Amino acid sequence: MEDYPHVQRFESVTIVLPVINETTSLRQTVDIILRDVKREHLKELLIVVCQKTTPEAAAVAARLRQELGNLVVVHHQRLPFLGGAMREAFDLARGSHLIMMASDLETDPNDVATMISEAQKNPACIITASRWQAGAQFQGYSRIKLVCNWIFQRSFSILYATKLSDLTFAYRIFPTRLVQSIRWEDLRHSFLFETLVKPLRLGVPVIEIPSTWRARTEGASQNTFFSNFAYFKIGLRTRFASRQSILVSGAGPSPEPRQPSLK
Ligand SMILES: Nc1nc2c(ncn2[C@@H]2O[C@H](COP(=O)(O)OP(=O)(O)O)[C@@H](O)[C@H]2O)c(=O)[nH]1
Ligand SMILES: [Mg+2]
Secondary structure, eight states: OOOOOOOOOOOOEEEEEEEESOOOHHHHHHHHHHHSGGGGGGGEEEEEEEETTTHHHHHHHHHHHHGGGGEEEEESSSSSSSHHHHHHHHHHHHSSEEEESSSSSOOGGGHHHHHHHHHHHHSSEEEEESSSSSTTTTEEEOHHHHHHHHHHHHHHHHHTTOOOSSOOOEEEEEEEHHHHOOOOOOOOOOTHHHHHHHHHHOOOOOEEOOOOOHHHHHHHOOGGGGGHHHHHHHHHHHHHHHHHHBBBTTSSOOOOOOOOOOO
């Protein structure tokens, strides 16, 4: 049976930052990452922009590129929406691992360093942030959304027989070859959920760390109410999909580049 790639070593990380209307939030995100992440661990900051990216936000991205040189890659996406931005970033990432996060400060950049140290200890795993673990919170999330979120999490954790408490927080570190070996489907926000359910279906181990979500203070979300329905669709479809259909054919099993023998 086809298997997913088992990455055995953490070498460096590509941090993916999709940007629409973030200026000071993007700058602050990058400042915290540069403060906390050892330079030898940081392969690149991959900023993804599109036609909807505001001129102000694009200007901050361009300035970061100017200041930080090759450490910053600014990619203009061709596929539409947030899923499209992430899918292209997955293909471009050059680190052994990649972090999927936002640039609106809703994914707390202060937790990037913890994510990396967990990935160093568990390079074959996905490390994902949870807003439902002790020590984390939702700040500025409406009560009704909180109840719906809890019901959704519990339903899908039962369906996937997992103890994970947060399946939809789009703040994770993945082995890059793993995400490059998966056949992705969604283009909108439900893609973020797809990035967890497909690995779960493949049997990839997933570890949670607590992380607080704080509502953005700059710009507005691109998510729409109707795109919530797509979460059910991808969640249910993937649960009953064959493992083989989830993998890009020929991606596995684990062709980890072998170390030349040093005899
Ligand atoms: N490049 C790009 N970035 C996007 C797109 N949609 C959302 N983003 C960014 O992705 C991050 C998360 O999206 P957001 O709209 O805040 O979603 P929410 O937090 O789930 O409500 C934010 O930093 C957005 O600016 C898109 O179509 N293209
Ligand atoms: Mg957001």
